[in-house]
Amino acid sequence: MYLGSAAQLSGVHSHSGSFERLAVSEGKVKVGIIGSQFEGDIHAASFQLAREGAAVVAVASPTPGNAAALAKKYGIPRVFTDYREMLKERDIEMITVAAPNYLHAQMTLDIARAGKHVVCEKPLCMTIEEGEEMLHVTRQAGVLLMYAEELFFTPKYLKAKEMADDGAFGKVHLIKQSEKHFGPHSAWFWDVERSGGGALMDLGCHGIAFCYWFLGRPEIQTVYCQMGTYVHGDKTRGDDDTLCILEFANGAVGMVENSWGRRGGMDDRIEVFGSEGVTYANLHMGNALPTYSEKGYGYAVEKAPSTKGWSYPVFEELWNYGLPQEMAHFARCVRGKEKPQATGEDGLVVMKALYAGYASAGEGRKVQMPLSAKEIQRPIDLWFRGPEYRPAQKR
Numbered sequence: 001m002y003l004g005s006a007a008q009l010s011g012v013h014s015h016s017g018s019f020e021r022l023a024v025s026e027g028k029v030k031v032g033i034i035g036s037q038f039e040g041d042i043h044a045a046s047f048q049l050a051r052e053g054a055a056v057v058a059v060a061s062p063t064p065g066n067a068a069a070l071a072k073k074y075g076i077p078r079v080f081t082d083y084r085e086m087l088k089e090r091d092i093e094m095i096t097v098a099a100p101n102y103l104h105a106q107m108t109l110d111i112a113r114a115g116k117h118v119v120c121e122k123p124l125c126m127t128i129e130e131g132e133e134m135l136h137v138t139r140q141a142g143v144l145l146m147y148a149e150e151l152f153f154t155p156k157y158l159k160a161k162e163m164a165d166d167g168a169f170g171k172v173h174l175i176k177q178s179e180k181h182f183g184p185h186s187a188w189f190w191d192v193e194r195s196g197g198g199a200l201m202d203l204g205c206h207g208i209a210f211c212y213w214f215l216g217r218p219e220i221q222t223v224y225c226q227m228g229t230y231v232h233g234d235k236t237r238g239d240d241d242t243l244c245i246l247e248f249a250n251g252a253v254g255m256v257e258n259s260w261g262r263r264g265g266m267d268d269r270i271e272v273f274g275s276e277g278v279t280y281a282n283l284h285m286g287n288a289l290p291t292y293s294e295k296g297y298g299y300a301v302e303k304a305p306s307t308k309g310w311s312y313p314v315f316e317e318l319w320n321y322g323l324p325q326e327m328a329h330f331a332r333c334v335r336g337k338e339k340p341q342a343t344g345e346d347g348l349v350v351m352k353a354l355y356a357g358y359a360s361a362g363e364g365r366k367v368q369m370p371l372s373a374k375e376i377q378r379p380i381d382l383w384f385r386g387p388e389y390r391p392a393q394k395r
């Protein structure tokens with residue numbers, strides 16, 4: 001087992017509140033990635049693009065050969081099939097979780113108890129209780145719980161927020177975010193036991209987080225959601241098309257649209273409406289080259305089914321999403337140079353709104369927050385249980 005140099009190791013490994021000492025350590029933050037497929041690859045590529053600040057030194061993934069293949073692609077020196085073995089590597093300071101949703105909570109607890117900082121993919125976890133425990137245990141361990149919501153770092157969307165904060169649109173009363181494609185790439189997303197829900201859980205978590213962050217994190221007061229399984233009933237019990245309306249304490253409304261039934265590759269956009277102005281941003285168009293090809297070519301954009309005929313290949317895709325910027329920021333947070341801009345607390349706010357969204361769809365009415373739904377295991381159960389379920393509510 002490689003243990004790193006004495007300088008790297010000093011003060012890094014206590015399980016009891018070593019964060020102050022961690023924060024002043026120097027050099028590149030040593031990172032381990034859990035997961036080696038879609039998002040694990042994106043994490044590795046993003047750290048490589050971010051260059052300064054962090055170095056991925058290990059990857060863990062259970063399927064034999066997969067972690068090794070990712071390691072080969074990105075020059076990652078250490079490979080594990082059991083992430084718990086990777087957590088024993090004393091010099092690793094930060095672990096990113098790019099594994100299926102149902103594993104986020106347990107992995108986060110294990111990482112925190114090993115004294116390492118956590119970057120957890122979205123959605124934060126499967127239940128509110130899990131999220132609360134993740135916050136509690138990471139706080140107790142003195143490590144950071146950072147939430148990988150890249151829309152907080154997406155350059156086009158950041159520009160819109162900067163303008164809004166500068167007063168360009170006057171008082172913002174409506175903000176829309178939508179993310180749509182034809183459905184995820186791995187089987188576990190479609191299985192609500194492992195994903196916790198469908199398109200709202202998978203994509204709506206981005207939109208809810210975005211509206212909340214864009215407006216300056218006002219309390220979410222009500223949620224109304226319409227959803228159905230319109231296109232993929234043969235392979236999932238989850239929702240594949242959702243409309244979600246959020247009312248915020250500052251009087252603004254958020255409208256979040258998501259779909260796993262939209263043909264033609266990824267679509268991600270925002271609209272911002274205020275008393276003095278408006279802005280629209282389409283994440284892919286404007287960063288794409290309208291292209292026609294009889295033969296097709298290698299790669300156009302995330303989830304594009306084909307490159308034959310008309311397609312819209314993007315350039316600098318990860319940078320346009322904000323992913324290298326996000327990972328570089330998280331590394332600076334570990335060095336104590338910046339304060340996390342996307343936190344476990346943000347993830348938990350989103351999780352509570354997701355519960356309210358599924359409850360609203362189940363009941364066919366607007367639901368007031370906070371929602372007390374502790375007895376329900378997964379958000380999507382609130383939809384399945386339908387109108388007979390009456391959650392306890394208080395304002």
Ligand SMILES: NC(=O)c1ccc[n+]([C@@H]2O[C@H](COP(=O)([O-])OP(=O)(O)OC[C@H]3O[C@@H](n4cnc5c(N)ncnc54)[C@H](O)[C@@H]3O)[C@@H](O)[C@H]2O)c1
Nearest residue numbers: 035036037038039040061062098099100101121122123186
């Ligand atoms: N931020 C984004 O835009 C974005 C995009 C895609 C996925 N994600 C999130 O990233 C996470 C992973 O999704 P994905 O698309 O990479 O899924 P995937 O199916 O492509 O990959 C999942 C990975 O997790 C690994 N894994 C499964 N069980 C494991 C275990 N017990 N220990 C360690 N690793 C294990 C698998 O081997 C695989 O490498 C999900 O939570 C998903 O919501 C986020």
